[in-house]
Amino acid sequence: MSQRSMVALKETYRSMSPSQFFYEYKEIAGFSNPARSLYQTVRELVENALDATDVYGIKPDISIVIERIPGTNQYRITVEDNGIGINPDYVPNAFGQVLFSSKYKLRQSRGRFGLGVKMAVLYGQITTGKPVEVYTSPIGSKRVYYFKIKIDIEKNKPIILEKASWSKRGNWHGTRVTVTIVGDWSRARSRVHEYIRRTAIVAPYARITMIDPDGNIVYYPRIVDKVPRGPREVKPHPHGVDIELLKQLIKSSKARTLKEFLIEAFQSVGRKTAENFLKEAQLDPNIDPHTLTDEQLEYLARKLREYKRFRAPSADALSPLGPEIIEAGLKSILKPEFVVAVTRKPKAYEGHPFIVEVGIAYGGEIPALDEPLLLRYANKIPLLYDEKSDVAWKVVNPQNFDWKQYLVSFPAPIAVLTHICSTKVPYKGIGKESVADVPEIEHELRMALREAARKLRAYLLEKKREEEAKRRVITFLKYTPEVVKSLTTILKGDGVNEENIREMLIKVMRKRIKVDNELFEKLVKNLKVSIEE
Amino acid sequence: MTAPYIDKVDIEARKRALKVFREKFKVILDQIMRGENPTLVLPKRTLSNTIYDETRKLLLLGPEKLRRSFFDLHEAKKFMQTLLMARIIYEALERDEYPTIRDLYYRGKHTIVFYDERGKPHEENTWDEQRESDAVIRDIEVFTGLLREEMLILSKEKGKVVGNMRIRSGNDIIDLSKMGHGAYAIEPTPDLIEFIDVDAEFVLVVEKDAVFQQLHRIGFWRKYKAILITSAGQPDRATRRFVRRLNEELKLPVYILTDADPYGWYIYSVFKIGSITLSYESERLATPQARFLGVSMTDIFGYGNKKAYLTEAERKNFIIKAKEADIKRAYELMNYKWFQTPKWKTEINIFLKKKSKLEIEALAGKGLKFLAFKYIPEKIETGDWIE
Structure with a gap:
């Protein structure tokens, strides 16, 4: 069995909170109306599909089919990936129980706790009564497994309606999920298409195909072969703890002493660091963490957050896109004349590591707008709603950012891509549509934007210089024949003819236009002037 | 048969004007030969450069000079127009013609077609209105020091x-x-x-x-x-x-x-x-x-x-x-x-x-x-x- 499939089989889950709760409050998860629910369902399934592929270094092949069941307002949404697949033992819980990751380890992923897809299943079930259908074949497995599942809402338990498996002929691995929900395609159409387009921008290493209810086929080919490095799982950083997290960590820990517990449960804490911390916090290293009272836990959490000498959180858990992928994605989909991307060094806020990336695309087929076209991403997910309340908008907004300094004056054909990746993206709401203005993130966004904008400025400056030279060359060449003819007419007999005056004049022009010979040749090439008398 | 009509006074005037033209424009050619930016230096015809000479009781051009260079983006067209007009006047002098300023406008007005790197043509007229060509005539008068009458350019008789x-x-x-x-x-x-x-x-x-x-x-x-x-x-x-x-x-x-x-x-x-x-x-x-x-x-x-x-x-x-x-x-x-x-x-x-x-x-x-x-x-x- 390959290493990848080991990972797939080891993913473990445990129940978190009753699905009843989400049934009552489905709006907060984005299922507020048929249009939004259709968009949200596509999104959850696509994000799971990508998480099952690129996170493990697999170049994603994803197909999405949205069909309307004739004569109804019900839609079947099927998403298939070539990912690592799901261990058949976990399939019922993965789709039929509102679950929580069993390990308190962190890493960047698109969906969190696999909550979203269960919401889609739940929503489908209550609006159409139809179960979710899953085909999956884990990497290395010789079989394909099939499930038809419903959720027992009161008990928060999966109900397996059908189950089958057969041996597989080819090498296929991955998962195919079909959910049926009540939706509103006419109102969801533009959002869904935009979502897929934006997803394709940051996943140029993926091949994405979508067939929509109108019969349109959208195809985004794979244009780069490199998949970004996947995130590694890391333990929480002590700066990021609260009482609740502490309790859970202690509960699942077998450590006998507080010192042992700290070393085992957190990153950036070794023997020496643990001793120093406990000494400064005046805590007994040998106390059994399971015996701590609420007050003591509160004190411990506070001291952990305040202690200054922990190493900064590890960025291993993060998976930035990298400048090449951002540039390739922007180039292929927006078709700009210039593109640049910047990936900043890892930073942390409140114990959570994060990396900010910014891409700028300029000119070409981008329309000139009164403000920058903003493409926001968090952990590789496009964010489409609530743009103006997002910290990224705050940073790129021409009222806050001096675009003129970078030779951009609006209306301008410019698109800005922002990507924030973190083990904990500070969303403003559970709908995951806008990022809160955390000062550390805002600062990094601004630094990244400046860095990218400086490169844009250099490009525009060079372009301006070239255009200026071109304009001069054109102007001079345009009028040269008249000037040559006039001088020849007036001064004939002085040993001059049109040819030699022209040559001399071009020589002077070349000297006056301060560009290198190569550019000059390029500018002069193919230009022609004629006079109609 | 009558002998061809020869106007001696005219002929002398033409000879004089032609000579001045050759001298003045030779300077431009020399600049080009030396690799310099060809530049017409002429007195400025502006109100600020119009001076009332109290002793002679005359309105005169002041000392301000205008430098009109060909390889100057903003002057290139004017430079071209000036040379074009000089050529037309020169040719009229040579051919014993008596153009009016309107004639000169029409003779010099034609279309320059410029083909860009994609082969797309862009058209531009040497000048569009007579106002432009008239201004150039005045420039040539000050540049050569010859009045239009001395270049045998006619205007409507009025007096x-x-x-x-x-x-x-x-x-x-x-x-x-x-x-x-x-x-x-x-x-x-x-x-x-x-x-x-x-x-x-x-x-x-x-x-x-x-x-x-x-x-x-x-x-x-x-x-x-x-x-x-x-x-x-x-x-x-x-x-x-x-x-x-x-x-x-x-x-x-x-x-x-x-x-x-x-x-x-x-x-x-x-x-x-x-x-x-x-x-x-x-x-x-x-x-x-x-x-x-x-x-x-x-x-x-x-x-x-x-x-x-x-x-x-x-x-x-x-x-x-x-x-x-x-x-x-x-x-x-x-x-x-x-x-x-x-x-x-x-x-x-x-x-x-x-x-x-x-x-x-x-x-x-x-x-x-x-x-x-x-x-x-x-x-x-x-x-x-x-x-």
């Missing part, structure tokens, strides 16, 4: 002259006292006129063509030995040059008779000092000795000891109320140095006080004989003019 005088124009001798009821139209190239003999004591220039005809028919110029001229409104260059030559070469005093209003005063000013737009030709066209004979405000209203030529009743009939534009113009004239003499100040002040103007025709209305045999000779005799 007329009669008097006891014989001139040579082309190959013909013309007796200006034998023009019948008509008059000799002053040719656009008055420098090519030769004065043969003259029997006259002064020159009278009348703004209005109709008054000129009346004075001609009543025999004014015979009786008073005058050369009678009309500019028919604003004087053209030829009339001004002709008047200047009469004054300068024949030492005849020049009197100017216009309407009594700021426009009439400005016509006088153009004869005497030069015009602002064409200040570069003042040296050759202006007649600094010209005298303003009338009609003056003091003729109408009297002043101090001077008795008015018009009675109260006549004033009531003949005077026209000044318009807003007249008053505005009067205030402008007050700013010009040459209108700041005591006599002119008196004129302008009376005008502004009375807000009245008067046309010369009104004096003829009082009686042509009054105008011809009393008003004009009396004013000349008594020295009642403004310098």
Whole structure:
């Protein structure tokens, strides 16, 4: 069995909170109306599909089919990936129980706790009564497994309606999920298409195909072969703890002493660091963490957050896109004349590591707008709603950012891509549509934007210089024949003819236009002037 | 068979002009040969570079120079236009032609088609309006130091002259006292006129063509030995040059008779000092000795000891109320140095006080004989003019 499939089989889950709760409050998860629910369902399934592929270094092949069941307002949404697949033992819980990751380890992923897809299943079930259908074949497995599942809402338990498996002929691995929900395609159409387009921008290493209810086929080919490095799982950083997290960590820990517990449960804490911390916090290293009272836990959490000498959180858990992928994605989909991307060094806020990336695309087929076209991403997910309340908008907004300094004056054909990746993206709401203005993130966004904008400025400056030279060359060449003819007419007999005056004049022009010979040749090439008398 | 017509005076003028062109434009060629940016250096024709020379009493071009370089994005087209115009004029001189400024506009107007790197054509005219080509002609005049008349460029004849005088124009001798009821139209190239003999004591220039005809028919110029001229409104260059030559070469005093209003005063000013737009030709066209004979405000209203030529009743009939534009113009004239003499100040002040103007025709209305045999000779005799 390959290493990848080991990972797939080891993913473990445990129940978190009753699905009843989400049934009552489905709006907060984005299922507020048929249009939004259709968009949200596509999104959850696509994000799971990508998480099952690129996170493990697999170049994603994803197909999405949205069909309307004739004569109804019900839609079947099927998403298939070539990912690592799901261990058949976990399939019922993965789709039929509102679950929580069993390990308190962190890493960047698109969906969190696999909550979203269960919401889609739940929503489908209550609006159409139809179960979710899953085909999956884990990497290395010789079989394909099939499930038809419903959720027992009161008990928060999966109900397996059908189950089958057969041996597989080819090498296929991955998962195919079909959910049926009540939706509103006419109102969801533009959002869904935009979502897929934006997803394709940051996943140029993926091949994405979508067939929509109108019969349109959208195809985004794979244009780069490199998949970004996947995130590694890391333990929480002590700066990021609260009482609740502490309790859970202690509960699942077998450590006998507080010192042992700290070393085992957190990153950036070794023997020496643990001793120093406990000494400064005046805590007994040998106390059994399971015996701590609420007050003591509160004190411990506070001291952990305040202690200054922990190493900064590890960025291993993060998976930035990298400048090449951002540039390739922007180039292929927006078709700009210039593109640049910047990936900043890892930073942390409140114990959570994060990396900010910014891409700028300029000119070409981008329309000139009164403000920058903003493409926001968090952990590789496009964010489409609530743009103006997002910290990224705050940073790129021409009222806050001096675009003129970078030779951009609006209306301008410019698109800005922002990507924030973190083990904990500070969303403003559970709908995951806008990022809160955390000062550390805002600062990094601004630094990244400046860095990218400086490169844009250099490009525009060079372009301006070239255009200026071109304009001069054109102007001079345009009028040269008249000037040559006039001088020849007036001064004939002085040993001059049109040819030699022209040559001399071009020589002077070349000297006056301060560009290198190569550019000059390029500018002069193919230009022609004629006079109609 | 008659021999081909040869105009010797013309030929000489052409030769001179061609030579100047070659010398001036050789400088441009030399610049190019030295690898320099070809540059036309010419006096600036702007109001700020128009200077009133107090001693010579002339409007002249100041010392400011304009450098028009070909390899200067903003000057390239003008440079091209200047050279294009120079070529057309040069060719006309060579071919014994007499173009008008309108002809030159049409000859030089054509389309430059520029094909960009994609082969897409872009069209541009060498010039679009005559305003542009006229400006370039003026530039060539200042660049070469040749007036358009010296380049044999014609304009419409406007001025007329009669008097006891014989001139040579082309190959013909013309007796200006034998023009019948008509008059000799002053040719656009008055420098090519030769004065043969003259029997006259002064020159009278009348703004209005109709008054000129009346004075001609009543025999004014015979009786008073005058050369009678009309500019028919604003004087053209030829009339001004002709008047200047009469004054300068024949030492005849020049009197100017216009309407009594700021426009009439400005016509006088153009004869005497030069015009602002064409200040570069003042040296050759202006007649600094010209005298303003009338009609003056003091003729109408009297002043101090001077008795008015018009009675109260006549004033009531003949005077026209000044318009807003007249008053505005009067205030402008007050700013010009040459209108700041005591006599002119008196004129302008009376005008502004009375807000009245008067046309010369009104004096003829009082009686042509009054105008011809009393008003004009009396004013000349008594020295009642403004310098």
